[in-house]
Amino acid sequence: MSILKTEQKEVTYKGIKELSVLDNVSLVNLEGKGLLGKAGIDARIFSVMAASKISVSIISQGSSERGIGIVVNSERAEEALQGLEKEFSKELLFGDVSKVSVDNNIAAISISGQELSTFHKLYSSLIKNKITPILFNNIITGNSVSLVVKKTDLKRALNVINVDIFGLTKKINIAVFGHGLVGGTLIEQILNSAKNIEVRKGIQLNIFAIANSTKVVINQVGIGENWKSEIANNGKNYTVQDVIEYAKENHLENLIAVDNTASNEFVGNYINLIENGFDVVSSNKIANTLSYNFYKEIRNVLEENQKNYLYETNVGAGLPLIDTIQLLHLSGENITKIKGVFSGTLSYIFNHFSVENKSFSEVLKEAISLGFTEPDPREDLCGNDVARKLLILARELDLQNEFNEIEIQNLIPVELRSLTTTSFLNNLQLLDTHYKSIKESQEPGNVLRYIGELSGDLQQDKGDLVVKLVSVPANSALGQLKGSDSIFEIYTESYGERPIVIQGAGAGASVTARGVFGDILRIIDKK
Numbered sequence: 001m002s003i004l005k006t007e008q009k010e011v012t013y014k015g016i017k018e019l020s021v022l023d024n025v026s027l028v029n030l031e032g033k034g035l036l037g038k039a040g041i042d043a044r045i046f047s048v049m050a051a052s053k054i055s056v057s058i059i060s061q062g063s064s065e066r067g068i069g070i071v072v073n074s075e076r077a078e079e080a081l082q083g084l085e086k087e088f089s090k091e092l093l094f095g096d097v098s099k100v101s102v103d104n105n106i107a108a109i110s111i112s113g114q115e116l117s118t119f120h121k122l123y124s125s126l127i128k129n130k131i132t133p134i135l136f137n138n139i140i141t142g143n144s145v146s147l148v149v150k151k152t153d154l155k156r157a158l159n160v161i162n163v164d165i166f167g168l169t170k171k172i173n174i175a176v177f178g179h180g181l182v183g184g185t186l187i188e189q190i191l192n193s194a195k196n197i198e199v200r201k202g203i204q205l206n207i208f209a210i211a212n213s214t215k216v217v218i219n220q221v222g223i224g225e226n227w228k229s230e231i232a233n234n235g236k237n238y239t240v241q242d243v244i245e246y247a248k249e250n251h252l253e254n255l256i257a258v259d260n261t262a263s264n265e266f267v268g269n270y271i272n273l274i275e276n277g278f279d280v281v282s283s284n285k286i287a288n289t290l291s292y293n294f295y296k297e298i299r300n301v302l303e304e305n306q307k308n309y310l311y312e313t314n315v316g317a318g319l320p321l322i323d324t325i326q327l328l329h330l331s332g333e334n335i336t337k338i339k340g341v342f343s344g345t346l347s348y349i350f351n352h353f354s355v356e357n358k359s360f361s362e363v364l365k366e367a368i369s370l371g372f373t374e375p376d377p378r379e380d381l382c383g384n385d386v387a388r389k390l391l392i393l394a395r396e397l398d399l400q401n402e403f404n405e406i407e408i409q410n411l412i413p414v415e416l417r418s419l420t421t422t423s424f425l426n427n428l429q430l431l432d433t434h435y436k437s438i439k440e441s442q443e444p445g446n447v448l449r450y451i452g453e454l455s456g457d458l459q460q461d462k463g464d465l466v467v468k469l470v471s472v473p474a475n476s477a478l479g480q481l482k483g484s485d486s487i488f489e490i491y492t493e494s495y496g497e498r499p500i501v502i503q504g505a506g507a508g509a510s511v512t513a514r515g516v517f518g519d520i521l522r523i524i525d526k527k
């Protein structure tokens with residue numbers, strides 16, 4: 001098999017199949033409703049071509065005969081146009097032919113040895129890469145196919161076709177936005193596994209862009225192990241549109257954008273990314289917790305553009321939670337309740353506070369020093385993060401709840417809510433009396449847990465979403481939770497009172513990045 005040399009006008013790939021490219025051709029198009037059912041139109045077109053000795057390489061015509069397209073050498077296209085305008089001057093005058101036009105921005109690709117019965121896979125790969133063939137034509141024996149594509153799509157189309165028909169390594173072009181704890185770990189995990197995945201699966205993972213809130217480093221042949229110094233020394237100011245344009249200009253196929261930010265603003269780029277051929281993977285929860293209208297809008301745009309958006313790490317980090325809930329729901333299993341400890345930080349705090357002889361502020365300080373909390377721990381204690389996760393699960397069940405409909409028990413006493421971060425951190429002991437009295441008022445043998453609970457009639461449009469501090473028996477599933485683990489109990493009609501339980505590390509850069517990597521691989525499987 002030979003490699004495409006773009007300066008050549010015609011290139012042939014040899015293998016089981018044969019691929020040839022004509023890139024100095026134009027499409028001459030004759031359109032009009034007056035062509036419908038009229039005999040002799042093709043004969044008149046070909047007589048014009050024959051008279052000028054213009055050879056036609058492809059002809060395509062719908063059975064309704066409303067349009068006929070012919071592909072001719074670009075140098076002869078103007079002549080063909082004039083000839084046809086003259087021949088059909090009467091039809092043009094009376095509107096039977098609405099227009100005769102020439103499109104020079106095209107290239108023709110012919111694949112011989114391509115069975116039509118397996119062509120759908122290749123066609124779908126082209127569409128997923130935003131290449132919609134302008135014309136499609138096959139010979140009657142069904143083993144040769146010609147496609148006319150925009151010249152600007154040619155290189156990307158050839159990349160996709162080569163992988164599909166010659167089984168070449170499939171290149172996946174990844175842009176990573178956010179290289180903090182999760183993003184940075186993900187980049188390392190991808191770089192470490194790339195060789196192995198290429199050998200085992202024939203997939204080349206190519207990170208072509210790495211960005212933070214202000215800088216990007218971008219390279220179509222891939223960014224390697226020096227990415228940190230690259231971004232520090234050569235990072236350039238950018239907009240997301242610059243990354244999109246770069247991918248277009250360099251004909252990058254199989255695009256995936258990974259959002260490892262916690263940015264509201266970045267979410268505003270999703271629709272543009274999807275419309276420009278990117279699948280999206282996100283550890284950022286925000287897109288799924290804005291208004292229900294936006295939630296639906298993203299899914300409509302994904303559908304229109306045949307793209308995927310995966311976010312398994314939005315709830316329970318690397319735990320296979322969203323996938324499980326999606327499968328149960330899709331298979332018609334009636335989920336009746338979801339309940340659990342959704343926050344690793346609050347899991348740690350209450351697991352320790354409940355059984356140790358320490359004040360609340362002592363345990364909170366431990367959590368802060370272990371790096372489990374946000375810089376201002378009130379972001380964890382206010383319950384919004386748990387509420388977001390609960391809303392994401394509810395929406396997986398097609399419930400249309402909004403964030404402001406969630407009943408959230410804020411763990412910060414009212415008088416401490418308006419303090420500055422520093423002043424709050426200097427006065428953590430002010431939390432102690434409040435939590436001491438809650439701890440002491442429990443039934444003997446009980447422990448405290450901060451839970452999210454989705455209940456109600458989940459067949460309706462909306463469910464009941466509650467985030468609250470509860471006291472549960474120490475020997476119950478929730479009561480036995482340890483360390484900073486998360487636990488999710490999924491109650492369904494078939495499983496009755498014995499829920500499906502998913503439990504494990506529900507936070508941490510390493511498990512979260514692994515979950516994001518899993519989503520990337522799932523998307524590749526669909527490509």
Ligand SMILES: NC(=O)c1ccc[n+]([C@@H]2O[C@H](COP(=O)([O-])OP(=O)(O)OC[C@H]3O[C@@H](n4cnc5c(N)ncnc54)[C@H](OP(=O)(O)O)[C@@H]3O)[C@@H](O)[C@H]2O)c1
Pocket residue numbers: 177178179180181182183211212213214260261262263265266283284285313314317506507508509512
């Ligand atoms: N850590 C966990 O255990 C865990 C678990 C599950 C989910 N998550 C989610 O994972 C995401 C990342 O968490 P993290 O712990 O890695 O956060 P992090 O360490 O604070 O990193 C955030 C990264 O995002 C970048 N960023 C911020 N705004 C941006 C923008 N508008 N455009 C491009 N990049 C932007 C930041 O760049 P600058 O430095 O320029 O601001 C930084 O590189 C969050 O949404 C978090 O909720 C985390």
